[in-house]
Amino acid sequence: MQRxxxxxxxxxxxxxxxxxxxxxxxxxxxxxxxxxxxxxxxYSQLDFAAFAELGQALIPAFDGRPGAKxxxxxxxxxxxxxxxxxxxxxxxxQGLATYKLRRKAxxxxxxxxxxxxxxxxxxxxxxxxxLQAAKQAFYQATVNSRQWAEAMSGRxxxxxxxxxxxxxxx
Amino acid sequence: xxxxxxxxxxGSGASGGMAAHTLTKLGAKCVMLDAGPLIDPDKQxxxxxxxDLPYRGFGKPGRFPHVTQASEFSANMWADEKQNPxxxxxxxxxxxxxxxxxxxxxxxxxRASWRLSDYEFKCKDHDGFGENWPVEYKDLAPFYDRVxxxxxxSGRKExxxxxxxxxxxADESRDSLCVQRFLDACRKKxxxxxxxxxxxxxxxxxxxxxxxxxxxxxxxxxxxxAVVREITIDKKTGKxxxxxxxxxxxxxxxxxxxxxxxxxxxxxxSTRILLNSNIANSSGMLGHYLFDQFYVKNxxxxxxxxARGGKAPRNLMGGGGYIPRFRNLKTKSNDxxxxxxxxxxSGNTPGPSYFPAYGEKLWQQMADAQGTGFSLTTMGEVLPxxxxxxxxxxxxxxxxxxxVLHINQKYTANEFAMAKDxxxxxxxxxxxxxxxxxxxxxxxxxxxxxxxxxxxxRMGSDPRKSVLNQWNQTHDIKNxxxxxxxxxxxxxxxxxxxxxxxxxxRASEHLxxxxxxxNL
Numbered sequence: 298m299q300r301x302x303x304x305x306x307x308x309x310x311x312x313x314x315x316x317x318x319x320x321x322x323x324x325x326x327x328x329x330x331x332x333x334x335x336x337x338x339x340y341s342q343l344d345f346a347a348f349a350e351l352g353q354a355l356i357p358a359f360d361g362r363p364g365a366k367x368x369x370x371x372x373x374x375x376x377x378x379x380x381x382x383x384x385x386x387x388x389x390x391q392g393l394a395t396y397k398l399r400r401k402a403x404x405x406x407x408x409x410x411x412x413x414x415x416x417x418x419x420x421x422x423x424x425x426x427x428l429q430a431a432k433q434a435f436y437q438a439t440v441n442s443r444q445w446a447e448a449m450s451g452r453x454x455x456x457x458x459x460x461x462x463x464x465x466x467x
Numbered sequence: 468x469x470x471x472x473x474x475x476x477x478g479s480g481a482s483g484g485m486a487a488h489t490l491t492k493l494g495a496k497c498v499m500l501d502a503g504p505l506i507d508p509d510k511q512x513x514x515x516x517x518x519d520l521p522y523r524g525f526g527k528p529g530r531f532p533h534v535t536q537a538s539e540f541s542a543n544m545w546a547d548e549k550q551n552p553x554x555x556x557x558x559x560x561x562x563x564x565x566x567x568x569x570x571x572x573x574x575x576x577x578r579a580s581w582r583l584s585d586y587e588f589k590c591k592d593h594d595g596f597g598e599n600w601p602v603e604y605k606d607l608a609p610f611y612d613r614v615x616x617x618x619x620x621s622g623r624k625e626x627x628x629x630x631x632x633x634x635x636x637a638d639e640s641r642d643s644l645c646v647q648r649f650l651d652a653c654r655k656k657x658x659x660x661x662x663x664x665x666x667x668x669x670x671x672x673x674x675x676x677x678x679x680x681x682x683x684x685x686x687x688x689x690x691x692x693a694v695v696r697e698i699t700i701d702k703k704t705g706k707x708x709x710x711x712x713x714x715x716x717x718x719x720x721x722x723x724x725x726x727x728x729x730x731x732x733x734x735x736x737s738t739r740i741l742l743n744s745n746i747a748n749s750s751g752m753l754g755h756y757l758f759d760q761f762y763v764k765n766x767x768x769x770x771x772x773x774a775r776g777g778k779a780p781r782n783l784m785g786g787g788g789y790i791p792r793f794r795n796l797k798t799k800s801n802d803x804x805x806x807x808x809x810x811x812x813s814g815n816t817p818g819p820s821y822f823p824a825y826g827e828k829l830w831q832q833m834a835d836a837q838g839t840g841f842s843l844t845t846m847g848e849v850l851p852x853x854x855x856x857x858x859x860x861x862x863x864x865x866x867x868x869x870x871v872l873h874i875n876q877k878y879t880a881n882e883f884a885m886a887k888d889x890x891x892x893x894x895x896x897x898x899x900x901x902x903x904x905x906x907x908x909x910x911x912x913x914x915x916x917x918x919x920x921x922x923x924x925r926m927g928s929d930p931r932k933s934v935l936n937q938w939n940q941t942h943d944i945k946n947x948x949x950x951x952x953x954x955x956x957x958x959x960x961x962x963x964x965x966x967x968x969x970x971x972x973r974a975s976e977h978l979x980x981x982x983x984x985x986n987l
Binding site: 354380385411412436 | 522827830908
């Protein structure tokens, strides 16, 4: 008997719950699911279309990898931002409004701040902040998606994106 | 609880676990209280894909505003900030990172296992700032010698005075070519380097290395879910005689009695318990001289150019190492006292935010840089200052009605100068090694984030300037010992856990021996 087994035997403890108890069922996987669950959308329908277009421009499909569109990243982020603190919501609300205005002059004009060298402190201009945040968020929502995992599983034997998850303690 | 134990141990992490391991083997009947539940890490964790997590790895928004270490994978491990609040001045945020489970933070520590040296123990003799410890390196060396095999520390013996050698599992691993280039660049500038020194094994925790042996003696009663409200004092003798605690789940109040008390609840929790108990503070120093180690994460992010485009030859990339303190040892800097160290590593892929691009151009740049990264993180010594302090905030209580801490710590000119120096030095070393600098910065993480909080219940020879003597025994109450990081007088830039373990081993043996002599 291994030492740790002895430890738990001495304490007479039952093993921790095996079942995954977290209330993941209450969290929608898609925007449609969120709507059906009665959760409010963060962006209006018009704004959401612009947000999804932005995501596709930032993180397009490339070399067999899904992009933000294929990963339904905008749907997920709309749900995430809707649950986020007020300062994040303001950043995304105002940032998208500016993006829509700037977009009229073309995509390059709307996104030119993203060509500036990165600094650790980050930009002070709220619109630049929004663009940097959106770029990072769309990237993460894409590479962490099921669509990405399925597409990449055929390209590599490594278990990318798999981690050791702590079950709820109680 | 009517039983009177020989020793009450509060906390089950590195210090509490080491105290239990030592005292129970010597024959002392011990009871251990821990604020959290007992879990089996093997059963508590499952492999999951990030795409199956409810928030795709982002984590639930706002759940952990001060725990940057909490990923969505590990979120359930960290102490809930709503149940366990604390306060600070909004202008000086403090990130207090806690785990409330049996085993404490040893369930998740980085395992870096460095010894302190007389550059720390005799720091005032060296540069005139602060106070010396009441112990020297030679006092603690035999205890480090015994702790290292328990935690199976691997490393390489180098003969550096600032990080004394120990009982290591020899690390004979070969360095990759890019690391060799970096080591050459360091050598040319007289910057010392070595392998990491780390505790090994799949789990290197109090939970599997210390507590099982203590329980096997039959001398330990482990009580999980026991949130300590205060240590109690016998009014006739003035000695500690136990503790009041609250059952975490039922919120019922209990008392446990013991002939001696060992407090190892973690740096700030131990001081909070003492302050709430209103004891051990005749010096007025309890709560003062809070410090930690500042981190500058990825102070330099570089790229090894030969690895671009997936063209890295075999053995070019991978691996890393450690640069111990090299400033202000034999020479003196004009800009700051004390020093800093670095962790460095290679083979990472810089994230998308590092690249000034979007769309296909971003993908191309990231693909070109895949696996080419070389980065360093600075860990700097923070000076203990009287004004860096904690106190009880009587206006706020935790979920069990216990008053919380108000924490005040901010970094000062010495730390800022050190951080800048570390950025410039890292950049020079990377350039000398032929690496491209992608970014550099010297912005420190907020105080507390390194999870190396130390001080507030410091040791000292003078009872007017310190709370504990050279045996981690309170000056005021001789049967009360405090054995965690709160006892530190200075901290260097080395990770503190190994020193906490060695101090606890030494203090516990002293407690037992003095107890047998009837001196407590």
